Amino acid sequence: NAGVMQNPRHLVRRRGQEARLRCSPMKGHSHVYWYRQLPEEGLKFMVYLQKENIIDESGMPKERFSAEFPKEGPSILRIQQVVRGDSAAYFCASSRGQGVWDTEAFFGQGTRLTVV
């Protein structure tokens, strides 16, 4: 049973370009979380999604950032017109999202975005 898969592991973008980060949850998991981590800092919540729905996006910047989790395929975190301050590690976690069976969340290995 594969774990949470994130790709790419490393992504370099020039200022003004778009960054697309992908997260495939564990098999049987229908809820996905995205977190951002700056070097030497903790995890900052960005968005919580279930298939085709955004449940909580209170941590997402209002501009340039968007997230989706379509019925088929991975969850995508999209950053438009990237700036240097967007450089960080972006982690995704998944959980079952099925009532009493939703008791654990597992993380991917992250995508390290560098904006040059």
Add this chain to the structure above:
Amino acid sequence: GQQLNQSPQSMFIQEGEDVSMNCTSSSIFNTWLWYKQDPGEGPVLLIALYKAGELTSNGRLTAQFGITRKDSFLNISASIPSDVGIYFCAGQLRATGNQFYFGTGTSLTVIP
């Protein structure tokens, strides 16, 4: 969103010492989780707690789900150099649709 207060923020200890860290919240959680993150990697689940008062061990690690359900503790006994990393707590809140909330992390450095 919910705020989890994790302390201490960082710890520097001698190899062989025991370590204690905790996580508190203003809300009652139905599940507490503890994770460890090695440099350059994603957080890895160490221990999951499901009932108030529950005490669970994983090797040298022991975690407890506080009686009030608003806190949790992680203890590491006889620390070794590979315990170095950032430890995160997470709480699950049924009232918000089983959403997980994460603490800001405790950075542990073990001095050989």
